[in-house]
Amino acid sequence: MTSFDLSGLTASFSGKRVIGPLSLRINTGDKVALVGKSGAGKSTLIRLIHERVNRDSSLIPQDLGLVNALSVFHNVFMGQLDKHPTWYNTVTLARPFSKDRNEVHTLLNTLGMTEKLWTPTASLSGGQRQRVAIARALYRNAAVLLADEPVSALDGPMANSVMTHLRDGFSTSIIALHDVELALRYCTRIVGIQGGQVALDQPSENLTTSDIMSLY
Amino acid sequence: MFSSPTVRTSFIFLAIALVGLLFADIAITASNPWQDLGNFFLGIITPNFFSSEGLMTALLRTVAFAFVGVALGSIAGFLLALVYRSLPVRIFCAFIRAIHELFWALIFLQFFGFHPLTGVLAIAIPYAGIFAKVYSEILEEVDPEPGRVLPPGTGNITAFLYARIPDCWVKIRTYTAYRLECGLRSSAILGFVGLPTLGFYLEASFSQGLYSDAGAMLILFYVLIATMPLWVKPKLLPVYVLGAPFFLGEGLPIVWGNVQRFFTEDIVPAPLRNGEGLAGLTPWLNDLMINQAVPGIWNTIVLTQIALVASGILSLLAFPLISNHFGGPLRRNAGHVVLVIARSTPEYILAYILLQLWGPSMLPAVVALALHNGGIIGHLIGRQTNSLNLRADAPTGFDRYSWELVPRVYRSFLAFLFYRWEIIMRETAILGILGIYTLGFYVDSAIQNIRFDRAMVLILITALLNIGVDTIGRYIRRKLALQTMPTC
Numbered sequence: 159m160t161s162f163d164l165s166g167l168t169a170s171f172s173g174k175r176v177i178g179p180l181s182l183r184i185n186t187g188d189k190v191a192l193v194g195k196s197g198a199g200k201s202t203l204i205r206l207i208h209e210r211v212n213r214d215s216s217l218i219p220q221d222l223g224l225v226n227a228l229s230v231f232h233n234v235f236m237g238q239l240d241k242h243p244t245w246y247n248t249v250t251l252a253r254p255f256s257k258d259r260n261e262v263h264t265l266l267n268t269l270g271m272t273e274k275l276w277t278p279t280a281s282l283s284g285g286q287r288q289r290v291a292i293a294r295a296l297y298r299n300a301a302v303l304l305a306d307e308p309v310s311a312l313d314g315p316m317a318n319s320v321m322t323h324l325r326d327g328f329s330t331s332i333i334a335l336h337d338v339e340l341a342l343r344y345c346t347r348i349v350g351i352q353g354g355q356v357a358l359d360q361p362s363e364n365l366t367t368s369d370i371m372s373l374y
Numbered sequence: 375m376f377s378s379p380t381v382r383t384s385f386i387f388l389a390i391a392l393v394g395l396l397f398a399d400i401a402i403t404a405s406n407p408w409q410d411l412g413n414f415f416l417g418i419i420t421p422n423f424f425s426s427e428g429l430m431t432a433l434l435r436t437v438a439f440a441f442v443g444v445a446l447g448s449i450a451g452f453l454l455a456l457v458y459r460s461l462p463v464r465i466f467c468a469f470i471r472a473i474h475e476l477f478w479a480l481i482f483l484q485f486f487g488f489h490p491l492t493g494v495l496a497i498a499i500p501y502a503g504i505f506a507k508v509y510s511e512i513l514e515e516v517d518p519e520p521g522r523v524l525p526p527g528t529g530n531i532t533a534f535l536y537a538r539i540p541d542c543w544v545k546i547r548t549y550t551a552y553r554l555e556c557g558l559r560s561s562a563i564l565g566f567v568g569l570p571t572l573g574f575y576l577e578a579s580f581s582q583g584l585y586s587d588a589g590a591m592l593i594l595f596y597v598l599i600a601t602m603p604l605w606v607k608p609k610l611l612p613v614y615v616l617g618a619p620f621f622l623g624e625g626l627p628i629v630w631g632n633v634q635r636f637f638t639e640d641i642v643p644a645p646l647r648n649g650e651g652l653a654g655l656t657p658w659l660n661d662l663m664i665n666q667a668v669p670g671i672w673n674t675i676v677l678t679q680i681a682l683v684a685s686g687i688l689s690l691l692a693f694p695l696i697s698n699h700f701g702g703p704l705r706r707n708a709g710h711v712v713l714v715i716a717r718s719t720p721e722y723i724l725a726y727i728l729l730q731l732w733g734p735s736m737l738p739a740v741v742a743l744a745l746h747n748g749g750i751i752g753h754l755i756g757r758q759t760n761s762l763n764l765r766a767d768a769p770t771g772f773d774r775y776s777w778e779l780v781p782r783v784y785r786s787f788l789a790f791l792f793y794r795w796e797i798i799m800r801e802t803a804i805l806g807i808l809g810i811y812t813l814g815f816y817v818d819s820a821i822q823n824i825r826f827d828r829a830m831v832l833i834l835i836t837a838l839l840n841i842g843v844d845t846i847g848r849y850i851r852r853k854l855a856l857q858t859m860p861t862c
Contacts, residue, residue, distance in 0.1 A: 213526045223519035227540040236536055240527035247532040
């Protein structure tokens, strides 16, 4: 199930509606960028979609959802906890198996951070923490990626490299991005959110930066 | 100033305590109290560590009971914390922690006798109730986001081990280690009801006027608690926990007939036991309420309120002792020693000593409770002032105390004080065993007269009173938006 209809999405905070009612159809292979100014409801929409697909997706929430006391390895490994029996996961907490160690090591290598494999994520910088959450999503390897500003703390070259990995790693993705250039470069479809509604829904090739800027 | 709700609340409590003083029995009844006090201090300065071989055994037993009791309590408490959302579990935990360790010991003594199990359970049961509450609060505070990100289909145990425990492990460990220190104090006072820990030897030395022996015991106890960071190491902990059961001593064997008799006969209310039926129950209960419960409740409340305010005043006076806003390092180190002694001495031992010296009245109890609790709160508040950065031209001396520091720490001071309200009441009730007419006195007399049915009802009343005060304390803390970490 990678193509799905999202209809009648709504969300309210303290009685005030912030999203919808909003309908969106996502097709297999869509690489959707959610754009819009902050407060437009992008994060809420990502969260709603995550619930709607029964959490069956690789998620990178804005606050990353890392367990600060655990090492980089364990945080990444958490992406596949459902693949192993409880005893296996418990042993891994104390002493990871070399197969998993190698896999995670290779994955982190592609994201340019291997020397920190056993550091608790609490002591990492913002950009490093973000890459741990990205590695967890890649390791999870679900059919759909849901990401909320996944490269906000990364510098230009690193942001581009990570976006390439995310584009190649998932057939279908929905990524909230405030960087319009990145959205046009790495996504096939741009969905603009304004006041909790879809204000724009076009293939990337039909759009230029200035078309999108009208949303801001 | 009176427009502030915290100040108003403080003065209301001050007024209640002053009215309480009119009714309280405050007196020094001993014939030469100051000479006794002098002898006692002389004993502390000239400790005798070698008078009896029992001293080291008592110390060992104290540590062993603390380790076994706290370990069992924390395991049971952790399991209870996992199901703490259920109301019956919460009520059960509130109930078992509302009954003081010494009351539990008095109950178990009646049927297990002087078996080590009595001491272990007396610590483990109330501690399980406290651990359950605090652990569940710690688990509640865990960041929920990592749990949400987990792939669906992740097992419950795996999710718990990865997304919940690591985030709060340090807090759980810190709190458990802290509770171990409380456990050492609990273990020490269990000696006062006859278990082979420090309290037993302290009582024996005191009753023979061997102040140097008593002094040696107290000094060793302080050293034991002050050096805990040195000998309680995470790596050694399994060794201690597994080894401790072998150092509890033999005690006396359990007579199972006693256990059966206790539950089927002793605690059954007398009229029912004697076949008078429910009709006999009313006069029995009336007599119990009028002659024991009501005076016990009244004295417990009066003493609690006075001790609460005295603790508050003392902690406000004591915190500058360790605050780095005043004086030099020498004075501050001396202040630390004073506060460590005040807070590591169990209030029961302080009250016992003062009672021996001044004779029976509420005074020794008030002073003991104020010293112990004032020491704890003064320490916490003083430490808090050390993290305050004042502007460079802030006033100094008393102006700094009254204008800069007290207003800044007053809310957390009140939070700690109201948190300890229930603890002070629990201790007040238990001090009755020493001969002050609080609920513990009536419980103890009922047990002496082999009227366990009455003792059980009185313990039940004590528990309900504690739960009531805890509820009011929490209500006030919520009303005034005061937050605090648990203390014991």
